[in-house]
Amino acid sequence: MTPPQADRDPAVELRGITKRFAGTVANDGVDLTVCRGEIHALMGENGAGKSTLMSVLYGMERPDAGAIRVDGREVAFGSPSAAMAAGLGMVHQSFKLFDSLTVAENVVYAAEPRRFGLLDRGAARRRVRELAAEHGLAVDPDARVGDLPVGLRQRVEILKLLHRGARTLILDEPTAVLTPAEADSLFAVLISLAGQGRTVILVTHKLREVLAVSDRVTVLRDGRVAARLVTADTSADEIAAAMTGRAVEWDRVHPAGTPGEVVLAVTGLFTDGVRDAELTVRAGEIVGIAGVAGNGQSELVEALAGLRPVGSGRVELAGLDVTHASAAERRARGLAYVPEDRHAVGTAPAASVADNLAMGHHRTSLSSRGLLAPGAVRAHAERLVARFGVKAATPDVPASALSGGNLQKLLIGRELAHEAPLLLVEQPTRGVDIGAIQNIHDQLVAYRDAGHAVLLVSAELSEIRGLADRVLVMYEGRITAAYPKDEADERTLGLAMAGASAPVEAVD
Numbered sequence: 001m002t003p004p005q006a007d008r009d010p011a012v013e014l015r016g017i018t019k020r021f022a023g024t025v026a027n028d029g030v031d032l033t034v035c036r037g038e039i040h041a042l043m044g045e046n047g048a049g050k051s052t053l054m055s056v057l058y059g060m061e062r063p064d065a066g067a068i069r070v071d072g073r074e075v076a077f078g079s080p081s082a083a084m085a086a087g088l089g090m091v092h093q094s095f096k097l098f099d100s101l102t103v104a105e106n107v108v109y110a111a112e113p114r115r116f117g118l119l120d121r122g123a124a125r126r127r128v129r130e131l132a133a134e135h136g137l138a139v140d141p142d143a144r145v146g147d148l149p150v151g152l153r154q155r156v157e158i159l160k161l162l163h164r165g166a167r168t169l170i171l172d173e174p175t176a177v178l179t180p181a182e183a184d185s186l187f188a189v190l191i192s193l194a195g196q197g198r199t200v201i202l203v204t205h206k207l208r209e210v211l212a213v214s215d216r217v218t219v220l221r222d223g224r225v226a227a228r229l230v231t232a233d234t235s236a237d238e239i240a241a242a243m244t245g246r247a248v249e250w251d252r253v254h255p256a257g258t259p260g261e262v263v264l265a266v267t268g269l270f271t272d273g274v275r276d277a278e279l280t281v282r283a284g285e286i287v288g289i290a291g292v293a294g295n296g297q298s299e300l301v302e303a304l305a306g307l308r309p310v311g312s313g314r315v316e317l318a319g320l321d322v323t324h325a326s327a328a329e330r331r332a333r334g335l336a337y338v339p340e341d342r343h344a345v346g347t348a349p350a351a352s353v354a355d356n357l358a359m360g361h362h363r364t365s366l367s368s369r370g371l372l373a374p375g376a377v378r379a380h381a382e383r384l385v386a387r388f389g390v391k392a393a394t395p396d397v398p399a400s401a402l403s404g405g406n407l408q409k410l411l412i413g414r415e416l417a418h419e420a421p422l423l424l425v426e427q428p429t430r431g432v433d434i435g436a437i438q439n440i441h442d443q444l445v446a447y448r449d450a451g452h453a454v455l456l457v458s459a460e461l462s463e464i465r466g467l468a469d470r471v472l473v474m475y476e477g478r479i480t481a482a483y484p485k486d487e488a489d490e491r492t493l494g495l496a497m498a499g500a501s502a503p504v505e506a507v508d
């Protein structure tokens with residue numbers, strides 16, 4: 001890790017940045033100095049204003065007040081390309097790459113080496129190899145981006161920025177989609193970039209990562225700077241308290257539930273990416289599926305939700321065969337679903353918060369003869385917004401105005417409100433801050449204790465251990481291990497997730 005850098009030159013200085021949206025002050029007089037060669041973590045609860053501040057810096061939003069200096073020069077970017085020309089580069093949560101092009105073509109896109117007016121492929125390949133070797137970002141220049149795992153695609157994004165001469169890199173929750181091993185290699189890259197004098201701004205909710213790689217931390221709360229900390233002199237407790245304004249209890253393990261009747265029974269299920277899955281989930285029970293991303297968990301859940309055809313096998317929901325039922329039929333028979341991709345599948349960005357919360361309620365107390373009643377929709381939205389702490393100016397703002405974590409709270413709130421006998425939930429706290437994670441966990445446990453069955457897929461081991469009454473592990477498309485709560489320790493699960501486990505013995 002690089003030493004604290006009071007004596008280094010500032011790479012980025014934000015002074016008195018204020019940005020207002022209708023009804024919200026997202027940034028309120030924020031000062032932030034990031035020095036050359038440091039890894040600076042930007043933290044804060046959902047809706048604290050981190051993304052807005054980075055959008056202002058990167059020329060995506062114009063501030064209402066304040067000044068920006070980059071490498072000592074005052075700037076006012078009108079667009080991200082202006083920010084890029086000044087040496088900034090941003091890796092967004094959803095990558096901006098062309099799947100059908102090769103790594104080299106993506107890296108040099110819009111800044112191509114040319115020969116006689118044509119793309120010089122040889123030069124493009126050489127450039128990728130040089131950059132990759134210089135920064136420890138090994139990736140095959142001829143691979144098609146669409147064929148690469150997420151961790152390598154992220155490398156391509158970073159290479160692209162380096163090719164364009166970025167001296168300051170902004171990474172927005174870069175590890176949300178990475179396996180622990182991919183995250184470790186990303187950190188090694190960031191540390192090496194900082195060692196060469198580049199600057200990294202890391203926006204993240206993960207305290208362990210911040211403590212492991214950053215030099216300094218700035219914490220935002222309600223749009224203002226709540227703390228400026230030197231990582232070597234602080235602790236997870238201090239950062240969390242600055243974010244939430246209170247002490248935080250870490251990694252709580254909730255007591256086991258009291259399982260009743262079988263609600264979900266799956267036998268011999270085959271679908272794309274899943275082989276011979278066998279499992280049951282009972283009322284009053286949370287069954288967790290642990291596994292490194294990409295081992296069939298998402299495909300299994302999609303098949304159970306009715307979004308992916310079942311090749312063979314049988315799925316029973318509350319005693320009824322739903323193997324070939326549509327997603328809508330399954331919902332009608334008592335299934336709620338929180339998908340992994342809350343943007344593409346889970347919500348309608350242009351619709352209001354209230355309408356998003358009412359989705360799927362056309363046959364419930366919110367409607368009369370199939371039509372939603374506006375008063376009931378609003379009251380329902382107000383209840384859920386309060387229960388889940390969704391930060392929205394009013395229930396009438398579009399869902400697209402919510403911060404990432406608040407959109408996730410909205411989605412979970414909506415699905416729990418259906419009180420369906422079975423809840424399928426994937427990555428429930430991805431992108432969600434510490435305080436909200438505890439709230440969501442408490443709500444899931446309360447839902448279980450009210451007699452519902454929950455199938456939880458999570459890449460966070462502490463989440464699986466804290467919530468699940470039984471843990472299944474998926475590896476290469478199969479359920480390869482099953483443990484009762486008290487045997488599911490981190491080491492055992494970690495080994496099973498890496499493929500080193502004895503064959504499954506049913507634990508019911």
Ligand SMILES: Nc1ncnc2c1ncn2[C@@H]1O[C@H](COP(=O)(O)OP(=O)(O)OP(=O)(O)O)[C@@H](O)[C@H]1O
Nearest residue numbers: 021026046047048049050051052401402403404405
């Ligand atoms: N385009 C917009 N229109 C209206 N309000 C917005 C808009 N963008 C952001 N906001 C509001 O500004 C506040 C700050 O949001 P921002 O996305 O910056 O938070 P964040 O700290 O990045 O949160 P998260 O950790 O959940 O991503 C929130 O209250 C959000 O609802």
